[in-house]
Amino acid sequence: xxxxxxxxxxxxxxxxxxxxxxxxxxxxxxxxxxxxxxxxxxxxxxxxxxxxxxxxxxxxxxxxxxxxxxxxxxxxxxxxxxxxxxxxxxxxxxxxxxxxxxxxxxxxxxxxxxxxxxxxxxxxxxxxxxxxxxxxxxxxxxxxxxxxxxxxxxxxxxxxxxxxxxxxxxxxxxxxxxxxxxxxxxxxxxxxxxxxxxxxxxxxxxxxxxxxxxxxxxxxxxxxxxxxxxxxxxxxxxxxxxxxxxxxxxxxxxxxxxxxxxxxxxxxxxxxxxxxxxxxxxxxxxxxxxxxxxxxxxxxxxxxxxxxxxxxxxxxxxxxxxxxxxxxxxxxxxxxxxxxxxxxxxxxxxxxxxxxxxxxxxxxxxxxxxxxxxxxxxxxxxxxxxxxxxxxxxxxxxxxxxxxxxxxxxxxxxxxxxxxxxxxxxxxxxxxxxxxxxxxxxxxxxxxxxxxxxxxxxxxxxxxxxxxxxxxxxxxxxxxxxxxxxxxxxxxxxxxxxxxxxxxxxxxxxxxxxxxxxxxxxxxxxxxxxxxxxxxxxxxxxxxxxxxxxxxxxxxxxxxxxxxxxxxxxxxxxxxxxxxxxxxxxxxxxxxxxxxxxxxxxxxxxxxxxxxxxxxxxxxxxxxxxxxxxxxxxxxxxxxxxxxxxxxxxxxxxxxxxxxxxxxxxxxxxxxxxxxxxxxxxxxxxxxxxxxxxxxxxxxxxxxxxxxxxxxxxxxxxxxxxxxxxxxxxxxxxxxxxxxxxxxxxxxxxxxxxxxxxxxxxxxxxxxxxxxxxxxxxxxxxxxxxxxxxxxxxxxxxxxxxxxxxxxxxxxxxxxxxxxxxxxxxxxxxxxxxxxxxxxxxxxxxxxx
Numbered sequence: 036x037x038x039x040x041x042x043x044x045x046x047x048x049x050x051x052x053x054x055x056x057x058x059x060x061x062x063x064x065x066x067x068x069x070x071x072x073x074x075x076x077x078x079x080x081x082x083x084x085x086x087x088x089x090x091x092x093x094x095x096x097x098x099x100x101x102x103x104x105x106x107x108x109x110x111x112x113x114x115x116x117x118x119x120x121x122x123x124x125x126x127x128x129x130x131x132x133x134x135x136x137x138x139x140x141x142x143x144x145x146x147x148x149x150x151x152x153x154x155x156x157x158x159x160x161x162x163x164x165x166x167x168x169x170x171x172x173x174x175x176x177x178x179x180x181x182x183x184x185x186x187x188x189x190x191x192x193x194x195x196x197x198x199x200x201x202x203x204x205x206x207x208x209x210x211x212x213x214x215x216x217x218x219x220x221x222x223x224x225x226x227x228x229x230x231x232x233x234x235x236x237x238x239x240x241x242x243x244x245x246x247x248x249x250x251x252x253x254x255x256x257x258x259x260x261x262x263x264x265x266x267x268x269x270x271x272x273x274x275x276x277x278x279x280x281x282x283x284x285x286x287x288x289x290x291x292x293x294x295x296x297x298x299x300x301x302x303x304x305x306x307x308x309x310x311x312x313x314x315x316x317x318x319x320x321x322x323x324x325x326x327x328x329x330x331x332x333x334x335x336x337x338x339x340x341x342x343x344x345x346x347x348x349x350x351x352x353x354x355x356x357x358x359x360x361x362x363x364x365x366x367x368x369x370x371x372x373x374x375x376x377x378x379x380x381x382x383x384x385x386x387x388x389x390x391x392x393x394x395x396x397x398x399x400x401x402x403x404x405x406x407x408x409x410x411x412x413x414x415x416x417x418x419x420x421x422x423x424x425x426x427x428x429x430x431x432x433x434x435x436x437x438x439x440x441x442x443x444x445x446x447x448x449x450x451x452x453x454x455x456x457x458x459x460x461x462x463x464x465x466x467x468x469x470x471x472x473x474x475x476x477x478x479x480x481x482x483x484x485x486x487x488x489x490x491x492x493x494x495x496x497x498x499x500x501x502x503x504x505x506x507x508x509x510x511x512x513x514x515x516x517x518x519x520x521x522x523x524x525x526x527x528x529x530x531x532x533x534x535x536x537x538x539x540x541x542x543x544x545x546x547x548x549x550x551x552x553x554x555x556x557x558x559x560x561x562x563x564x565x566x567x568x569x570x571x572x573x574x575x576x577x578x579x580x581x582x583x584x585x586x587x588x589x590x591x592x593x594x595x596x597x598x599x600x601x602x603x604x605x606x607x608x609x610x611x612x613x614x615x616x617x618x619x620x621x622x623x624x625x626x627x628x629x630x631x632x633x634x635x636x637x638x639x640x641x642x643x644x645x646x647x648x649x650x651x652x653x654x655x656x657x658x659x660x661x662x663x664x665x666x667x668x669x670x671x672x673x674x675x676x677x678x679x680x681x682x683x684x685x686x687x688x689x690x691x692x693x694x695x696x697x698x699x700x701x702x703x704x705x706x707x708x709x710x711x712x713x714x715x716x717x718x719x720x721x722x723x724x725x726x727x728x729x730x731x732x733x734x735x736x737x738x739x740x741x742x743x744x745x746x747x748x749x750x751x752x753x754x755x756x757x758x759x760x761x762x763x764x765x766x767x768x769x770x771x772x773x774x775x776x777x778x779x780x781x782x783x784x785x786x787x788x789x790x791x792x793x794x795x796x797x798x799x800x801x802x803x804x805x806x807x808x809x810x811x812x813x814x815x816x817x818x819x820x821x822x823x824x825x826x827x828x829x830x831x832x833x834x835x836x837x838x839x840x841x842x843x844x845x846x847x848x849x850x851x852x853x854x855x856x857x858x859x860x861x862x863x864x865x866x867x868x869x870x871x872x873x874x875x876x877x878x879x880x881x882x883x884x
Contacts, residue, residue: 037065037126037148039119043189044103045150047081047126050095051088053141058133060084061141063100065124072131075109079119080129083141095144157188159261159272160237169278170257173390174353175248175286175315178279180259182240186232193265194272195226198242200279201256205247216241228264246281248288248315249354255279286316286391289324289380296373297397300365301404302436307338308361308397310378314351315391320382321348329375332366348384363399370467371403371437405503406434407441409474409495414509420484420516420549427476427509431495433465439497440464443474446492446506453511454481455491461498478511482518482547483586489513517548517616521609521623529628529741531677531732532563533599539569541590542609542623546583552615554580556591559608563601563629569594579614593625602630631742634662635672635733642726642747645685648714654746656706658733664700670737671697674706677730677743684727685748686711695736706731710748720752856880 039045047063055061065079072078079102086098107115114120128143163182170178186192198213205212215227217240222228232238242259260274290311291297298306314320324347326335337345338360345359361378378395411429418425433439441462445455458475465472476493489511497503522543530538546552556578560566568578570592580589591609605627612620638657645652662670673695676687693706708731727750732743856876863872864879872879 037124039124040121041152042118043151043153044101044118045148046099046101048097048099048145048147048149049083049128049143050097050145051083051086051141051143052091052094052096053088054090054138055084055140056136056138058135059137059140060129060131061143062129062131063102064129065102065119065126067122067124070125075105079105079124080131081105083143088141095142153189155188155190156269157186157190157192157234157272159192159194160185160187161261161273161275163259163275165275165277169280171280171282172246173282173284173286174246174250174317175288175391176246178244178246178257180242180244180257180275180277182242182259182275183237184229184232184240184261184273185237186234189234191231191233192263194229194232195262195264196229196240196242196259197226197262198244198257198259199225200244200258202253205244205255212245212247214243214245216243226262244279247354248286248313249317250281251317252283253281255281281317283318284316284390285318285320285382285385285387286314287320287322287380287382287389288313288315288392289378289395290392291395291397293397295396295398296400298363299400299402300363300369301402302365302369303367305362305364306399308363310337310359310361310395311356312349312351312359312380313356314353316389317353318385319350319352320389321350321384322380322382323347324349324378324380326361326363326376326378330366330369332368333364333374333376335361335363335376335378338362365399365401368468369401369436371401374399374401401436403499404436405439405497405500407439407495407497407503407505408432408434409493409505409507411507411509414507415512416478416510417512417514418478418480419514420480420482420486420547421518422482422547423480425478425480425511427478429474429476429493429507431462431465431472431474431505433467433470436467438464438467438470439499441495442498444494444496446494447490447508449489449511450491452481452484453489453491454479455509457493462495476509478509480513482516482520483549484513484516485549485585486513486515513549515549517550517552517613517619519547519552519554519611519613519619519621520545521611521621523623524625526625526627527739529630529632529734529739530597531741531743532597532601532630534596537594537596539592539594540607540625541592542625543588543590544580544583544611544623545588546585548613548615548619549585550615551582551584552613553582554589554611554613556580557610557612558593559610560595561605561607563598564595564605564607564627565598566593566595566607568592580611597627597629603628603632605629628739632738632740634670634738634740635659635735635742636661637731637733637742637744639731639744639746642749643710644749644751645710645712645717646751646753648712648717648753650711652710652748654708654710654748656708656731656744656746657703658698658706659703660698660700662700662735662738667700667737669697669699670735671695673734673736675732675734677732679729681727681729684712684716684725684750685729686713687729689731708746712750714753717750717753718755720750723752725750725752 049063051061060082062083063081066077068077070078072080081100081102083098086096088096088098103118106119112120126148128146161182161184163180165180172178184194196215196217198215199206200212211224213225214223215225216223217227217229218238219227219229229238229240244257256276257279258274258276260271262271263269288311292309292311297308300306312322312324324337339345340358340360349357351357363376375396375398380389380393382389409429409431411427413427416425431441443457443460443462445457456477456479458477462472462474474493474495490508492506492508494504494506524540524542544554556568556571558566558568568591571578571580578591580591583589593607593609595607597605607625607627608622609625610620610622636659638659640654640656643652643654658672660670674689674693676689681687688709690707690709696704698704727748728745729748730743730745732741734741856872858872863869
């Protein structure tokens with residue numbers, strides 16, 4: 036058996052010569068557990084062929100194996116440095132064969148193990164920084180020794196550290212002068228046990244000796260030694276011995292029990308800082324204490340425990356201690372922040388510098404002091420509720436020690452009634468100590484406010500501390516007042532000039548006086564506009580409202596229209612005057628856009644001549660979008676016709692797709708106008724030709740604009756016997772006659788060939804030309820039934836109208852014959868007569884036309 040936990044390292048050795056056949060090996064093996072050959076955790080194997088043994092007979096080759104090398108390469112090991120995992124193994128030579136052919140094999144001799152085993156005993160390596168000549172130090176000083184301690188053993192060692200000095204008075208257990216710093220966090224005084232220094236591990240040990248204050252000049256021996264505290268009981272493991280000389284020195288120790296931030300003082304306040312003064316030298320001394328501050332305006336006095344000032348110098352014997360207080364007074368104008376001060380001890384009579392802590396440094400915090408005051412030159416006002424503002428100027432003073440901002444607000448039960456306003460919500464930053472700003476309060480003296488005494492409070496609240504605020508009260512007396520307003524109105528549409536249709540507009544008159552009142556109303560209309568007041572109705576030419584209570588309103592209604600020459604922007608003015616106080620009046624304005632405003636251009640086509648009835652004639656108007664794209668990238672436009680006497684002669688219809696559409700900026704569109712004329716109109720014209728004018732207008736649904744353009748149609752008179760049939764129908768009839776004649780001739784020719792041949796050929800033709808035959812037969816059937824009806828008009832295919840477009844209301848549909856297809860909701864197709872619909876309407880609905 037091989038117990039790896041008992042070794043630091045180990046190697047295995049043998050001599051061998053020869054050669055194994057393919058698939059066979061001879062090897063060292065360490066195995067445990069089941070000894071699985073393929074599991075390195077259970078079987079470590081080293082093949083002799085790795086040592087390149089000689090194959091010559093009798094020529095022995097030395098081979099050696101370090102199993103730790105192979106063990107450390109196993110994946111997933113938690114500690115690759117632990118020698119073979121500390122496991123126990125069986126040890127031997129392994130012959131491994133694949134059961135194939137064999138050779139003479141390997142000759143093995145001298146199977147030997149070499150190893151370094153673990154032993155319990157150990158030595159310590161000490162490397163200390165003590166000078167060869169020893170140490171010299173004044174009193175009240177600390178001398179430090181640093182030692183690097185190494186465990187040279189194979190296992191962990193427990194060691195104790197001892198230290199002493201030859202002057203046993205320094206070794207008082209109640210006030211020890213020696214402190215030992217080791218990895219042991221719980222023990223500092225000799226002896227100190229260091230638990231568990233690992234094998235080969237090095238630790239750091241500090242031994243500090245504090246020279247007592249006032250120690251006389253002397254020569255001491257300082258020793259530090261290390262002993263075994265484990266189970267080996269092997270005694271002392273190392274020692275260091277040094278000389279320690281105490282020199283003559285003037286010294287001082289100036290300390291305080293307060294933390295670094297010694298106190299918190301407001302401007303002008305005082306506080307006590309305790310101090311401890313000790314002569315730590317080995318000579319008597321006289322000390323001067325002098326404070327200095329980081330900023331001006333601060334003072335300090337050294338006092339005893341009863342508050343009596345202690346003058347300089349302060350005489351102390353060696354090692355003597357005195358407890359005092361430093362009374363610190365803050366600058367009356369101190370600003371927030373931390374103020375530092377130093378208290379220094381000097382000894383002018385010593386003739387040399389002082390050893391020890393001769394400066395005491397501390398900080399004092401000055402907190403923020405917040406305070407303010409507010410005032411005004413005038414605090415009471417008298418005014419009518421006429422909307423003429425009063426302005427109040429107030430002064431705000433920052434009485435604190437820091438730059439501050441104040442939030443401004445209004446308080447009191449009447450702040451909303453007075454509609455008071457402050458010029459800003461916050462002040463600018465006010466400098467510490469009397470920084471000043473002006474607060475502007477506006478009192479609009481709102482119209483309609485009842486007479487009486489009102490007040491409000493102007494409040495300034497510190498932005499950083501809402502608990503700090505100041506206020507000032509303003510009193511306002513409101514007198515009896517008459518006041519009113521008349522609303523301004525505007526329209527988002529454009530009105531057509533010359534239209535006889537009238538529109539109504541209401542103006543809201545509000546009594547803002549603080550008592551009831553009546554108001555007379557007058558109009559001022561622009562040129563080209565006809566306007567009249569219809570409510571209240573004029574009496575003897577004067578329109579007067581009924582009594583309006585304070586704060587109530589009345590809607591005056593004006594009816595208006597625009598004459599032909601009106602164009603552009605037109606403004607109507609309505610003036611209301613108080614009956615109680617005729618000097619009080621207000622005027623409201625209503626602005627209207629009339630006719631063309633320049634965002635849409637209409638380009639009309641030249642006139643057309645109409646000489647035939649019941650045909651659809653078209654005229655194309657070019658519509659241009661001139662709207663600035665910054666206003667809107669597109670414009671929605673609606674097209675319509677202006678009613679007039681032209682309807683007695685012609686029928687005008689706007690193409691369904693062109694009635695409403697969206698047009699991008701700087702783009703144009705063609706709008707098609709369809710014109711039809713009846714037989715009776717052309718036959719009964721009063722003259723041979725008649726020029727008919729009609730107007731088309733465009734209305735923008737995006738901005739206010741309604742341009743109009745005029746179109747002309749020249750009608751040519753027809754005689755009563757003129758052929759009003761459809762040319763297309765006549766042409767179709769002629770084609771039908773030609774077809775009948777052709778077929779008749781064809782039938783005569785083939786009649787010679789006999790009835791049977793005629794039957795066969797007729798059958799073949801019917802099969803081959805079924806579609807043409809069906810059309811012909813269908814046409815013959817229609818001809819027989821509707822021979823006198825004109826052919827259906829050609830129906831152009833076009834995309835359906837957009838859903839947003841307004842649909843012109845179709846005229847009542849003429850009666851249809853029994854069994855005829857239903858007429859569409861928007862009326863007959865353009866150019867169709869009722870007879871044509873009865874004959875061809877079903878084909879139209881089925882999409883065949």
